[in-house]
Amino acid sequence: MTEPIRTILQESRPDQAVIDRYARAAAGLIGAENVSANHVDLLSTCRDYWPVNSIWMLEGAVPALPQLVVWPQSTEEVSQLLALANEQRIPVVPYGEGSGALGGVIPLRGGVMIDLKRMNKLRSLDQKNLLVTVEAGVNGELYEEHLNRAGYTGGHFPQSLRCSTVGGWLACRAAGQFSTRYGKIEDIAVSTEAVLADGTIFRGRRVPRSSTGPRVDRLMIGSEGIFGVITAATLRVWPLPEKRHLASYTFENLDDGLEAIRLVMRSGARPAVVRLYDAVETGNHFPELSDQRCALILLIEGARTIVDAEQEVIAEHVLANGAEESGSKYVEHWLETRFNISAASRLLQKGAVLDTIEVTTNWHNALSTYLAMQEALKGVEGTIMASGHWSHVYPEGAALYMTVVGFPAEDKITYYKKLWQGAMDASLAEGAAISHHHGIGLHRGLWMAEEHGKGLEVLRRIKGALDPHGIMNPGKLGLEEVAKWQK
């Protein structure tokens, strides 16, 4: 016999009798085939893609286990399930496709996993108003495929496109690789439909803008399951672009590259993809280019005449800032390889600790934040690589995405925490936002107080009002201390 599986972060669990009662009632509401206490289902929904979970997986442990998995198929069913859990004070965690990067789905206090994947219908495509209404559990790639077949694009391509849900994107304020033109998910979303902890269903309006007080449905965007469950959303779509132009350049240093992008954004041009890599990443992704230079890749798309004009404006700015042209083939290479994350599995098996840490900088602190974070990451003994690139660009700044790999001699978790402490301290000291798009989940909650100051108290009060019994995804977003996961 094998030992019972080790749970590292489990804080508590409701009595099994309470869960059994809930399971029977849930089966009555949504059908026994949509409720499971099968240990295989519990084991399979207990983690996401937070690298610490992978380390534990290799050690044969899990972060924590839920006690029940339910698969509602309609908003009404979600409402009934939540109302019942609220009555019984049972913790509930929404689960999309588990690609979250910060431990957001870990059921720290057991309870019920509400898996949204059986809510995967595209309710309507409104071509006149360029809007699509879609249920939360639809897979990203299948969502885009559906739109493409009708001649549209959703404009949202996170690297996890093929393994994340629309609901997960909204819950985490995700960003796609083409966000400079189409926006982050909060720009693409027009409204959400959601269910609060007590079962209340509420929907936003699908009008472009309004002046009718705060649009409360937008509270759900970025809420990572702490207020309730996003069940559907209305999102913008765009006609498939008529033209796509690919261009790449190299710069002698990051300063010149950053200045070039800043001026491009200032000009009003909106390339879909803007990625400026430091020399290390340039060498990793495009070995031919290496030679200590920094690569910039650009993808411009849309109506032909607009793309032509943008192309001209962009070329003017980057060339004026010391860029050398390197053609389209590096962008083609990026397009082909942009979803390949095989290196992570291989490195993890070799015993590496790795992560990606994305923050948001303005232009004035873009370079200094990069340098400070890199220094902090390299300063932890065991680090073999700490590199970065900027993507997701705005007139006022850009996202900085750092990648770190190490083979620590010490305990992996201790090393991991040191990496993050250094990176977060550097980011906060430089005035960057501690996350651009991966969100907070469990782990980044450790720095939420420093990020928000009094703002965190406001968030706590909202949480208290919307979820007075604290059943929704407890222990996340840094709203409360998690004894087993401290700095």
Next chain:
Amino acid sequence: MAEVNMEELLNCALCPNICRCECPVLQVLGREAVAPSGKARLAAMLQQKQLNWDEQVLEAVSNCLGCRGCTIYCPFAELSLCDELLNTRLDAKDGGIKLSVVDPCLVNLSKHGSPYGQKKGSSAAGDSGAEILYFAGCTSQANHPESIEAARALFREAGVPFQMIEEDCCGYPAEVWGDEELARQLAAENRRKIAESGASTLVTNCPECWLTFTDRYPAWGEELPQEVVDGPTYFLGLIKAGKLKPRQSSLGKVSYHDPCIWARTAEKTAEPREILERIPGLSLEEPLSCGKFTRCCGGGSMFQLSFPEASAAIADRRLAEFPEGAAIITACPFCREGLLQDGEGRRVLELIELLAKTCCR
């Protein structure tokens, strides 16, 4: 017994399920436990003795169609998840665990040489000693005698002498259900009869039989002495040689469903289409996913027998990808069954039947 490749299995277990969008089982069930990487994680835990076999675990790691949809986006060239899962399942038997739903089918296999029970049509036929041996496979034998009739008619029309043996199931179902011993017994029996036939070429219209003959038999030390040729390639050859002359078909709009094994393992996507193009009167319209990007009909790995409800849901999902009003043509007995599951009266035909209708008097 084939070993699990632990390094590849762990690569998959550590992957964030990049291919989940192309896994039909996951897409209809929505269960993490049957997501590609979800199954790999369970398999890895079994291998590392962190998990014990029980029927729930076996059920999850059996929830794989062997369709290789996951390979479309998989970054690990050396990984074959469906084979790793299959190899994993072979251990369950030693643990005394089996899927109760397929138990009667396994009994049928060992008693009758067919998962469907007493064999009906399988008897030696044709011209004994002929160069061509036609192997129909247990599913056609049990459920689609018309497809075998079509093959015979085509051989006769082309003037090609052929023979058939008293077939046993090729062994594929026994293997996917975790009974390698039985699979090998069936293989040995078939090999003996096939070798004794003296034929120089074995033609089969069943992709599962083709895969088992070409891949598993050599691995089990039962390599066939003959060349093994897939049905579409063989019958296209007869058309090209002028031995079969398709006449006008009244079917009009048709759409071809690529069986997963023909498309992704055998890489036979052009041959069936070329046959269709050579039948006058047909207009071919592709389904939304086709060629090597095809999506499974729900019939892979004997799903109709092991997981009938999921199989039917996968078929429905696939059927929705076909153009309205088109007759669906396929080249696999399982696909034919899978796609007929919706019962909505879609016309589904095997290519071989369509060809016989247009070539034979």
